[in-house]
């Protein structure tokens with residue numbers, strides 16, 4: 001991210017990034033459960049490859065701040081166990097929240113018991129999301145990577161309990177903790193909206209997560225691991241990946257990094273075949289969308305089964321007010337073009353740093369359809 005500020009005023013993100021880099025989580029060299037998003041990226045970490053890229057991610061830092069605030073509040077108000085460490089030889093992690101059940105809580109001093117015990121020991125992970133991903137969260141819930149991460153936490157707790165380390169020796173003495181529930185709590189970074197997904201702990205999914213880590217450990221070098229994303233400029237996770245240059249190499253000047261995937265005409269042939277297949281699927285999907293759009297044109301906004309139909313757009317459109325622009329040119333002592341040319345006058349006003357006077361027009365923006373998942 002490039003950060004611009006008034007001359008001489010440092011960007012607050014410079015401080016935030018420096019502080020973030022010093023966090024123990026940023027300096028950790030062992031694989032963490034939260035590293036299991038991309039196999040290639042996890043392999044870089046597993047093989048001790050030095051980071052090749054340093055990109056400031058304000059969204060990630062804001063996510064960290066939100067976590068810290070919410071977990072502190074959960075501890076203070078609900079007395080949940082928060083930010084607790086788990087580890088074994090393969091992976092380690094910091095669990096956002098553990099809500100104990102009554103039977104397990106009774107083994108701890110009262111100061112560590114939840115105000116309201118859970119029905120079953122529950123491991124919770126908090127995820128912050130932007131608005132543009134929110135519909136996906138409501139419709140599809142946690143991603144495979146998010147479920148993998150939280151099942152690893154639960155698996156570590158079930159197998160070994162809390163890590164025996166300073167600050168949590170008392171809960172470490174519990175030994176293995178019988179986790180039965182998984183909770184993903186999604187927070188919309190822009191609106192604060194909250195969506196909670198709870199599922200039973202799934203031993204098969206935990207085994208799959210362990211298998212995923214085994215695959216990484218079997219690689220002789222990071223290049224043997226699969227790239228799970230399409231690279232900088234296409235997937236945000238790559239835009240902020242500390243191994244992006246190691247992963248994609250350096251392309252020819254002015255070319256996207258994905259050009260490094262083409263090494264022969266056979267690679268081009270394969271890429272074009274993929275393009276043609278995708279184009280066919282896309283055009284078939286687009287035909288369905290266009291048909292549905294026309295079919296529901298007269299349908300009112302309402303819930304229809306699992307989806308909610310919403311209509312947007314049709315907002316008044318403003319246009320430059322020619323008469324007021326001429327007045328403003330006069331006041332600002334600008335030369336009005338000989339032939340009143342609206343576009344040129346708008347440009348001249350903008351170049352002079354003056355506001356463009358607007359007036360309502362008779363036009364409206366296009367009507368837009370929005371189909372969002374229904375949630376109670």
Ligand code: SF4
Nearest residue numbers: 038041227238241247
């Ligand atoms: S750049 Fe993207 S694909 Fe490569 S390691 Fe990082 S996250 Fe994975």
